[in-house]
Amino acid sequence: MKLSTKGRYGLRALIDLAQNSTEEPVSITSIAERQEISERYLEQLMSKLKKSGIVKSIRGAAGGYILARPMEEISVGDILRALEGSLDPVDCPGLLEEGCKSADSCVTKYVWKRINDSINRTVDEIRLDQLVKGGLEDGKIDIS
Numbered sequence: 001m002k003l004s005t006k007g008r009y010g011l012r013a014l015i016d017l018a019q020n021s022t023e024e025p026v027s028i029t030s031i032a033e034r035q036e037i038s039e040r041y042l043e044q045l046m047s048k049l050k051k052s053g054i055v056k057s058i059r060g061a062a063g064g065y066i067l068a069r070p071m072e073e074i075s076v077g078d079i080l081r082a083l084e085g086s087l088d089p090v091d092c093p094g095l096l097e098e099g100c101k102s103a104d105s106c107v108t109k110y111v112w113k114r115i116n117d118s119i120n121r122t123v124d125e126i127r128l129d130q131l132v133k134g135g136l137e138d139g140k141i142d143i144s
Contacts, residue, residue, distance in 0.1 A: 009045060
């Protein structure tokens with residue numbers, strides 16, 4: 001499984017937002033500057049995160065973005081699925097209710113299921129607050 005820049009940059013932006021939005025909303029410009037991400041690209045990512053209920057936008061001169069839920073309730077899995085879609089590295093029809101022609105005799109579907117489950121479990125166990133506590137002092141977070 002390989003994450004795109006959407007997932008990597010989006011996670012960095014959310015960590016930055018969580019670190020800097022304790023008092024008031026954080027602007028796209030300030031996140032973009034600190035994380036060295038294009039504002040236009042960041043706007044697209046924030047739009048997806050807003051649709052998924054992870055962030056809220058605040059309008060006005062002092063507007064920007066805030067987390068929609070406490071950071072302890074937001075998992076890395078929530079963020080990555082909002083930006084990337086499914087995190088399953090293998091799309092095996094044998095794991096679906098419809099199945100496939102050879103699902104009854106296929107033993108590899110159990111391998112794919114364990115890999116898929118392991119990845120999803122891992123990203124769901126890591127919470128945004130854990131990443132914030134482990135953030136770097138200079139404001140940049142390297143998760144690449």
